[in-house]
Amino acid sequence: MATTAQPELETPAQPTTAKAWGVESAGAAALPLTIERRALRPEDVAIKISYCGICHSDLHMARNDWGMSRYPMVPGHEIVGTVTDIGRGVSRHKVGDRVAVGCLVDSDLTCEQCRAGFEQFCATGATLTYSGIDRQDGSLTQGGYSQHIVVREEFVCRLPDSLDIAKAAPLLCAGITTYSPLRKYGVGPGQKVGIAGLGGLGHMGVKFAVALGADVTMITTSPGKGQDARELGAHHVLLSTDAEAMASSANRFDFILNTIPVSHEVGPYLNLLKPNGTMVVVGAIDSLPGLHGGQLVMRNRAIAGSLIGGLPETQEMLDFCGEHGILPEIETIRIDEVNQAWARMEKGDVRYRFVIDMASLA
Ligand code: NAP
Ligand code: ZN
Numbered sequence: 001m002a003t004t005a006q007p008e009l010e011t012p013a014q015p016t017t018a019k020a021w022g023v024e025s026a027g028a029a030a031l032p033l034t035i036e037r038r039a040l041r042p043e044d045v046a047i048k049i050s051y052c053g054i055c056h057s058d059l060h061m062a063r064n065d066w067g068m069s070r071y072p073m074v075p076g077h078e079i080v081g082t083v084t085d086i087g088r089g090v091s092r093h094k095v096g097d098r099v100a101v102g103c104l105v106d107s108d109l110t111c112e113q114c115r116a117g118f119e120q121f122c123a124t125g126a127t128l129t130y131s132g133i134d135r136q137d138g139s140l141t142q143g144g145y146s147q148h149i150v151v152r153e154e155f156v157c158r159l160p161d162s163l164d165i166a167k168a169a170p171l172l173c174a175g176i177t178t179y180s181p182l183r184k185y186g187v188g189p190g191q192k193v194g195i196a197g198l199g200g201l202g203h204m205g206v207k208f209a210v211a212l213g214a215d216v217t218m219i220t221t222s223p224g225k226g227q228d229a230r231e232l233g234a235h236h237v238l239l240s241t242d243a244e245a246m247a248s249s250a251n252r253f254d255f256i257l258n259t260i261p262v263s264h265e266v267g268p269y270l271n272l273l274k275p276n277g278t279m280v281v282v283g284a285i286d287s288l289p290g291l292h293g294g295q296l297v298m299r300n301r302a303i304a305g306s307l308i309g310g311l312p313e314t315q316e317m318l319d320f321c322g323e324h325g326i327l328p329e330i331e332t333i334r335i336d337e338v339n340q341a342w343a344r345m346e347k348g349d350v351r352y353r354f355v356i357d358m359a360s361l362a
Helices: 056-062 165-172 174-184 200-211 223-232 243-248 293-297 311-324 335-346
Strands: 016-022 031-037 044-054 079-086 098-101 104-106 148-152 192-196 215-220 236-239 253-258 273-281 302-305 330-333 353-357
Touching: 016 148, 016 335, 031 148, 044 098, 044 165, 044 330, 044 335, 056 335, 079 148, 079 165, 098 165, 104 148, 165 174, 165 200, 165 311, 165 330, 165 353, 174 200, 174 253, 174 311, 192 200, 200 215, 200 223, 200 253, 215 223, 223 236, 236 243, 330 335, 335 353
Parallel strands: 192 215, 192 253, 215 236, 253 273, 273 302, 330 353
Antiparallel strands: 016 031, 044 079, 044 148, 044 353, 079 098
């Protein structure tokens, strides 16, 4: 029988354009933009984006709150979609797969941190999904408020079949950012856990802590969210603006996950920890006024931080959600509603994550 040589997989040699929404300068409103996606490199996966979540970090970054923003900026790091093409060296994904991309799109993959699965701490600097600098051509990375994206295969996760793709996007940031510290600190049965701030991150924190078997208290500034917190699975609700309730909850928690997005007095929250308890801050990348060593020393308490999660743990989190049927509570919006969504998110008026239906960008 005659044999014919297998042709090499053809991949686009030319960059493509994508419709997107983004901001042109710090604090500007989001508006339609056209961006370029690179021609596939051998290790690249091309993804048609179905949905993208809106993280509070998108708002911080659009406004340059952290002094690291680059413009024009297409935000979005909670991305789910379908593989439309692969580079000739790709082995992990194939055309048609349902996939997900979070906050990172590249790193050196060789340093101590990358080899340990902590790509977010790459010694040569991880490449952010947006407002990052591409390691090979120096171009600006652009995120998920767009029709499609090109990402190297190691930074593309598999979306479990059991997860509804229309709801899953927020897992890629809100999900991993809360799952990672809960796992690292061994949250589980017999432990009293507080989740501070019922927003995108906080509501996932409640769901994960409940799934891990802890006794969970929602710590909120919003009296109106108590019922929601219970529906999400929280066993108790503590109003942080109620001084008496806070005082009577002193020394109660083994672990607190603090998702409050702005600078705030941490003392009242630290007082809630038992001796040997830990509070992990994931929200405020800012000064934490009023921190007094006595609150730590006199009770062996600890305060720590946590940044998203590495790629292996992100896949583990997605698989955990697939097994336990865990999905975010979302409000689906059109892309042209993104400015209103940002304004509502800033007021705490979101239950509990906005997700953009990218079909509205067609
Ligand atoms: P979000 O949806 O806006 O939720 C934040 C919640 O915090 C609000 O709903 C509100 O809940 C509470 N809150 C707001 N202002 C407050 C204040 N002044 N004092 C006390 N509580 C307040 O935000 P998100 O998307 O969950 O993000 C939360 C923060 O995490 C953002 O700063 C974001 O940039 C950051 N983040 C960090 C990482 C990481 O890797 N560490 C990853 C993603 C996001 P209540 O109404 O219940 O009080
Ligand atoms: Zn985020």
